Amino acid sequence: xxxxxxxxxxxxxxxxxxxxxxxxxxxxxxxxxxxxxxxxxxxxxxxxxxxxxxxxxxxxxxxxxxxxxxxxxxxxxxxxxxxxxxxxxxxxxxxxxxxxxxxxxxxxxxxxxxxxxxxxxxxxxxxxxxxxxxxxxxxxxxxxxxxxxxxxxxxxxxxxxxxxxxxxxxxxxxxxxxxxxxxxxxxxxxxxxxxxxxxxxxxxxxxxxxxxxxxxxxxxxxxxxxxxxxxxxxxxxxxxxxxxxxxxxxxxxxxxxxxxxxxxxxxxxxxxxxxxxxxxxxxxxxxxxxxxxxxxxxxxxxxxxxxxxxxxxxxxxxxxxxxxxxxxxxxxxxxxxxxxxxxxxxxxxxxxxxxxxxxxxxxxxxxxxxxxxxxxxxxxxxxxxxxxxxxxxxxxxxxxxxxxxxxxxxxxxxxxxxxxxxxxxxxxxxxxxxxxxxxxxxxxxxxxxxxxxxxxxxxxxxxxxxxxxxxxxxxxxxxxxxxxx
Numbered sequence: 001x002x003x004x005x006x007x008x009x010x011x012x013x014x015x016x017x018x019x020x021x022x023x024x025x026x027x028x029x030x031x032x033x034x035x036x037x038x039x040x041x042x043x044x045x046x047x048x049x050x051x052x053x054x055x056x057x058x059x060x061x062x063x064x065x066x067x068x069x070x071x072x073x074x075x076x077x078x079x080x081x082x083x084x085x086x087x088x089x090x091x092x093x094x095x096x097x098x099x100x101x102x103x104x105x106x107x108x109x110x111x112x113x114x115x116x117x118x119x120x121x122x123x124x125x126x127x128x129x130x131x132x133x134x135x136x137x138x139x140x141x142x143x144x145x146x147x148x149x150x151x152x153x154x155x156x157x158x159x160x161x162x163x164x165x166x167x168x169x170x171x172x173x174x175x176x177x178x179x180x181x182x183x184x185x186x187x188x189x190x191x192x193x194x195x196x197x198x199x200x201x202x203x204x205x206x207x208x209x210x211x212x213x214x215x216x217x218x219x220x221x222x223x224x225x226x227x228x229x230x231x232x233x234x235x236x237x238x239x240x241x242x243x244x245x246x247x248x249x250x251x252x253x254x255x256x257x258x259x260x261x262x263x264x265x266x267x268x269x270x271x272x273x274x275x276x277x278x279x280x281x282x283x284x285x286x287x288x289x290x291x292x293x294x295x296x297x298x299x300x301x302x303x304x305x306x307x308x309x310x311x312x313x314x315x316x317x318x319x320x321x322x323x324x325x326x327x328x329x330x331x332x333x334x335x336x337x338x339x340x341x342x343x344x345x346x347x348x349x350x351x352x353x354x355x356x357x358x359x360x361x362x363x364x365x366x367x368x369x370x371x372x373x374x375x376x377x378x379x380x381x382x383x384x385x386x387x388x389x390x391x392x393x394x395x396x397x398x399x400x401x402x403x404x405x406x407x408x409x410x411x412x413x414x415x416x417x418x419x420x421x422x423x424x425x426x427x428x429x430x431x432x433x434x435x436x437x438x439x440x441x442x443x444x445x446x447x448x449x450x451x452x453x454x455x456x457x458x459x460x461x462x463x464x465x466x467x468x469x470x471x472x473x474x475x476x477x478x479x480x481x482x483x484x485x
Contacts, residue, residue, distance in 0.1 A: 003020065006038055006202065009197050010200075015038055038210040039213075057169075057170055058168035068190075072189055073114065074193075075193055084182065087182045091181050093326060094278065095278070105158075109155065112447035116166040119465060143221050144164040144172075144222045144471060148183065150326050151281040157175060163463075163471060167471045169471055176227075212238075221244055223235055225247070229250040251412070253412075254286050261419050264295045267295075270440065275441075279322035280386065284435075286390065286442040288405075303392065307368035312368070324365045325365075325387055330387060337385045338389065344375045351369030402426075410455055411432045414427075415437045
């Protein structure tokens with residue numbers, strides 16, 4: 001059994017309270033690790049340390065920050081499978097293919113962030129007075145609080161921490177209490193790569209005792225969160241009280257539009273990948289599917305066959321699409337959504353319950369589930385299920401499909417499956433979402449892309465130069481050339 005401490009100033013530090021909490025392996029629901037339970041005093045030390053780290057790190061030349069991040073990428077590329085893979089699988093319940101993807105994507109993110117260290121561009125702009133010059137400089141904001149999630153605990157943490165670091169900020173990381181170990185292991189790789197010890201700090205624990213003191217701390221200059229909309233609303237309100245910026249990537253209920261000119265079997269395979277990868281524990285998963293009436297019957301038959309043929313459960317089988325949900329509460333949530341939908345008139349096409357352990361007790365592995373004709377008022381349609389559950393409804397035409405896609409409080413991602421470029425571009429323009437993917441499912445990643453959403457899916461964008469915008473301040477400096485002083 002592993003035991004992790006807090007990581008502050010490059011040192012393993014025991015929590016001031018002496019308390020630790022249990023981390024369970026989702027595959028077995030047995031103890032995987034014990035993690036230090038931070039409180040307000042620990043957060044105070046971490047932020048104070050990060051403030052010192054900011055002064056050190058931000059004063060380095062861009063090429064030095066670039067070199068450290070590139071070294072981190074090289075370490076992950078060379079040693080990630082031996083140092084990170086097992087923890088990802090066991091702690092987060094990731095199938096080996098998904099865990100491998102995360103490690104490879106982490107390398108891509110680190111290299112992309114390294115490039116951003118040289119891209120802190122300013123600008124000049126003209127004045128009506130020819131004797132006056134105006135310049136805009138870009139500076140790091142200071143200490144960034146990073147609150148990262150459990151579903152992609154390595155790659156999302158990398159994105160949330162590496163880009164602020166590239167811009168010259170220091171970070172205090174508060175990972176999900178479900179996945180603290182991978183955060184500690186990754187942070188130690190960053191330190192090994194040469195990032196100053198006080199520029200990266202990790203506090204592990206729970207929201208009230210650890211997360212709240214962090215985001216409320218007066219020395220925190222920016223908050224980056226990937227998490228639930230409920231948490232994001234609270235953190236956003238907290239940030240506004242102090243007038244600090246918050247970059248919030250929140251929930252989704254992404255729509256996939258399947259138009260009448262596609263092969264329904266091929267479209268069903270794409271949709272299945274878009275919802276069932278990692279058991280639907282992806283905010284961009286296409287959990288609502290809107291299908292043209294003329295191909296509806298063929299499509300749902302193909303989707304049912306695709307869902308029922310998925311290899312699930314065994315995390316170390318390379319063919320496994322997904323394993324367990326993160327915990328029992330996640331299983332209960334998706335079960336409630338299914339009950340609510342059925343009570344409202346929906347039909348279960350396939351799935352609908354968790355698989356059992358050998359002893360007959362229900363496990364955390366939930367069957368791939370497809371609901372037909374869920375009312376748009378039920379929770380399965382309106383709320384984020386964050387599990388292997390999708391809703392399929394019929395659209396009369398493109399206007400109706402777009403209207404159904406926009407019938408959501410979320411606006412994170414969407415996809416349009418069609419060969420008609422005119423219909424595709426019209427849908428891309430009119431769907432209210434942070435991204436629209438044509439000919440693909442709604443779950444897409446790119447280290448350079450502006451990831452984020454509209455409505456209750458969050459504020460701001462992350463990735464490439466868009467992260468630079470979030471984690472830097474601009475300053476206007478003007479000069480009177482012939483000032484009579």
